Amino acid sequence: MIAPERPDRRETIRYLGGAGVEMNAEMERLMDDCEKQLLACARPKYLYKILELPQDSLTEGEDIRRHLAGCSRAVVMCATLGAEVDRLIRVAQVRDMAQAVVLDAMASVAVEQVCARLDERIMAENPGWFMTFRFSPGYGDYPISLQKTFLRLLDAQRKIGLSVSDSLLLIPAKSVTAVAGLSASPVPRGRRGCAVCSLRETCQYRRNGEHCGFENTVKE
Amino acid sequence: MNTVDLKTLLKNKEFILLDGAMGTLIQKSGAVYDHSPETLNLTRPELITSFHKAYIEAGADIVYTNTFGANAYKLEGSGCSVEEVIAAGIANAKKACEGSDALTALDIGPVGMLLEPAGTLRFEDAYDYFKQQVVAGRDADLIVFETMTDLYELKAAILAARENSDLPIIATMTFERSGRTFTGVSPASAALTLSGLGVTALGVNCSLGPDELEPVVAEMTRYTDLPLIVKANAGLPDPNSNTYDILPDRFAQCVKALLPYGVKFTGGCCGTTPEYIKELKAMLDGEHFQPCPKSTDTAVCSASTAVEINGPRIIGERINPTGKKLFKQALVNNDIDYILTQALSQVSGGAEILDVNVGHPEIDEKKMMVRVLKAIQSVCDAPLQIDATKPEVLEAGLRCYNGKPIVNSVNGEEKSLSAVLPLVKKYGASVVGLTLDENGIPKTAEGRFKIAERIVKRAEAVGIDRRDVYIDCLTLTVSAEQEACRETLKALHRVKTELGCKTCLGVSNISFGLPNRELVNSTFLTMALEEGLDLPIINPNIDAMTGAVRAYRVLANIDKNAAGFIASYNDAPSAPQPQAKAELSLADAVYSGLKNEAAQVTARLLEAADPMDVVNTMLIPALDRVGEDFEKNKIFLPQLIQSANTAQECFDVIKQHLGKSGNESVSKGKIILATVKGDIHDIGKNIVKVLLDNYGYTVVDLGKDVDPQAVVDAAVEQDIRMIGLSALMTTTLKSMEDTIRLVRQTPELQNPDGSSKCVVFVGGAVLTEEYAMKIGADYYCRDAKESVDTAKKVLG
Secondary structure (H helix, E strand, O other): OOOOOOOOHHHHHHHOOOOOOOOOHHHHHHHHHHHHHHHHHOOOEEEEEEEEOOOHHHOOOHHHHHHOOOOOEEEEEEEEOOHHHHHHHHHHHHHOHHHHHHHHHHHHHHHHHHHHHHHHHHHHHOOOOEEOOOEOOOOOOOOOOHHHHHHHHHOHHHHHOOEEOOOOOEEOOOEEEEEEEEEOOOOOOOOOOHHHOOOOOOOHHHHOOOOOOOOOOOOO | OOOOOHHHHHHHOOOEEOOOOOHHHHHHHOOOOOOOHHHHHHHOHHHHHHHHHHHHHHOOOEEEOOOOOOOOOOOOOOOOOHHHHHHHHHHHHHHHHOOOOOEEEEEEOOOOOOEOOOOOEOHHHHHHHHHHHHHHOOOOOEEEEEEEOOHHHHHHHHHHHHHHOOOOEEEEEOOOOOOOOOOOOOHHHHHHHHHHOOOOEEEEEOOOOHHHOHHHHHHHHHOOOOOEEEEEOOOOEOOOOOOEOOOHHHHHHHHHOOHHHOEEEEEEOOOOOHHHHHHHHHHHHOOOOOOOOOOOOOEEEOOOOEEEOOOOOOEEEEEOOOOOHHHHHHHHOOOHHHHHHHHHHHHHHOOOEEEEOOOOOOOOHHHHHHHHHHHHHHHOOOOEEEEOOOHHHHHHHHHHOOOEOEEEEEEOOHHHHHHHHHHHHHOOOEEEEEOOEOOEOOOOHHHHHHHHHHHHHHHHHOOOOHHHEEEEOOOOOOOOOOOHHHHHHHHHHHHHHHHOOEEEEEOHHHHOOOOOHHHHHHHHHHHHHHHOOOEEEEOOOOHHHHHHHHHHHHHOOOOHHHHHHHHHHOOOOOOOOOOOOOOOOHHHHHHHOOHHHHHHHHHHHHHHOOHHHHHHHHHHHHHHHHHHHHHOOOOOHHHHHHHHHHHHHHHHHHHHHHHHOOOOOOOOOEEEEEEEOOOOOOHHHHHHHHHHHHOOOEEEEOOOOEOHHHHHHHHHHOOOOEEEEEOOOHHHHHHHHHHHHHHHHOHHHEOOOOOEOOEEEEEOOOOOHHHHHHOOOOEEOOOHHHHHHHHHHHHO
16 A cells, blocks of 8 residues: 555664664665665555544543643554564574664665655644644553554454454554544644654653754654 | 244255344434344334344345354443343344245354464364354354455364254455455365354455456365355445445446356345345346366365365475474473464475474373474475374364374274374364274285275275375385385376375385485485385475475476476575685674674584684673673664574584584573563564573573463473473563462462572563562563563573
8 A cells, every 4th residue: 555665774774773883885785785675565554533622532641641632633543564574583583683683774764764754644634633743652641552552443354354362563563553543733842752652662752862863853 | 933044045946045234224224222233132122123124125145143252252241141132132023024935044243253273262162162152153144254365264263153053154254455354264265164164154344336246256166166256335335425336236246247257145244234135136037157167186275275186285294293302392392382483484495384293201192282383384485295194183283283284194993093083183184094993004006006995995984085085105114125016006096097186195105215315315205206206205405305396396297387396496595605715703793793604604613613612702702792781772672682592503503513522512401481471572572582592591482472380390290390381461460460369379489488489580672670579570671681580680
């Protein structure tokens, strides 16, 4: 439903904790090879649904209410790279662990890019509306258990093969669920700082006291 | 009470008309429900019955109950039990069927959680979910499993139905435009596997319109003799209006185009209404069922890949401990990765099917067979051959296998025939028949042919197609019995031509005790191929053997235009790899992650230097430099791993060298690694494993989703004092805490003063040092490098 696009190199390196590392030819080759493999088996798919607010069952917690403040509608969405990517990473873990970590990071970047394209489509299909950033279950105090609700609402298992395990892991792993607010008048896009970033503990930028500069991200 | 059943319908009717969508009618009616639409069975029974009735009036012979998601997982939190929702669902359908010959099908969809290896739901647990539904639905006339995307889940469902009910089963899967399901199942694999498991009919439902299903249906029918089911969507939904783009008359015309593929059951899925069923009925009135026998001879498969035995196919023999010290060691140490490496390298070498034998007196063969089969299938697409002598091992393997496997083997002994053949039939496998019996291996071709005949007869008696029996006429060692080779080949030829069976043969035995075994083996292989050998069991990583098969396929006009042959050899390197540059030092090679070069340099160094000197003055310092640079953020994780892997290559060269001079290498100590219960993201743990391995520690890898008790058991049984735990998600940190608590509470892991004997180190993306200490860990490791540092501190 969305053609796979090349994962951003800089982001991939950031995911690998390699911010500030100088790439050598060997690493470039490794990354090129991984990119080829990933593009060959990624099958990006997404779903979304627009709901009128308020939706009490979807807005548990302070953070999400703040995020959706001023919005009259919410877009519930999910996206995945598909099961083949999980398998690719699994096989790489047996064959060559260096490849596996690069593929893993690249796939994380790729699924974020799918979400960015999805954002663009939603905006294009809803002219006159203003949209906040995506906010995912697990960010801040927004309960991760809502993943289950999101997927049921979107009929995601049947429609794009995306499901969630008992311990609330998304399967396929390289997938995202999120909600964004829609408003008829301009709204702040909302801030996604280090506090809600899943990489906060391993991010090399943060360790170095720097910052990734990710779109509208703020340092704590 | 109905006077007809599915069998009668099949016999009496040209076509069997199924119903259309339930969800579409519910949606159109605007009926309101809490939680899930199945609860309407209880809250709005008359509405659901009216939908069934509308389909029966439109001509449906079978209606599906409104129970698609009525399983314990999906109904959780609905306030309704599986039993009451299903009982009400059947009552509603039966009520609608009154006064007609229509049948009620208990409708069952996927559980809603993904099965191992992609997900966490165990095969056995999926079985239990389905069993509950099957038992609750015993008053139905038949069972239908539909909208399945995972063949493994569908196998669990069918076994649950067959073992807990006598009702006939029909099953359909859902394919994408790519021709595969979401989990990668091919139509061929679905057809082969489902036919073997004893369903009455199989086919496709949902996902696409009938105009796009031709490739899927065409592939399915090649691999099955069973009637096909097509229950397509009304085309594609418009995301805004949620209406579908294929109207009833065109829908019927598209289905008509699929009838030549042996379609006997048809109806509609998402977006279809009684109008569609009416049109289908009108279209079918002028048509005749067109049976479509399978056009393939015999084939085996994994979930994604079918291998048709229509010419010589290579079975890889390497997953077998016989005569292999390292393999035995791997079995005893539970080192599954070693076995996976063997699997992948055989497939790279050219194997199309892999034999799997894990028989070893020191291990539980049944448990190991299940574990190894599941692990191989999680990374490898080649169909597998389950190789064991004990029937209970075969059955455990057959149960957990995803696809249609080969059983290796049955023989002419009564005991073997009566134990193995029913298993082969029940699980729909192919089987290798060895031409020996209680009197041993007959000397003559005639004697072996007789046994083959007996095996085939007995197989057919339990309902196994003789084409699924692969006869092994047994290779004897030519240096001991030189005349026996001719007898083997003669028997093979007769089996092939007179019995019409496929043949298989373990080839390597022929040359025991002779020099230049490879030459003898490949010559024998070529002779056997010419006599009609279909399935040589060989080491595919020996070029002469794989090459002989590939060349034979060209010369026998099987590999058309030599396309396969050319593809195999086109990009092979034409010249041997150049020697490493003389000036490259070992330290540089390790630092840059140049595996081949580093191994070559190591070998050269060993000609003059003491092995321990190479380790201590070159390899270890090189690794240390890599580690330091990693900490200083000069290099990053993939480089660290590549360097560590390169050092491993060097260690292997040194180990071999030491082995030659009789020294034993020493491990620095054993460490347990596990990704905790509920967590399946184990890449972090695996990175730690690679590094610890390379730094000389022996890692006991318990895998992912590991029960706390399994960690404790391994520590107690193998007397291990260091345990590493990984968790990726906040939701699974609790399991980490539980595991640590259990380790601390286990008396066998405590010192006399009550303190713990075990050192626990933990890591994972969401973990912090503070939290690690709070849950009782001894060390928090931020990354793989810190794990190695911790191991050095603890074990030295």
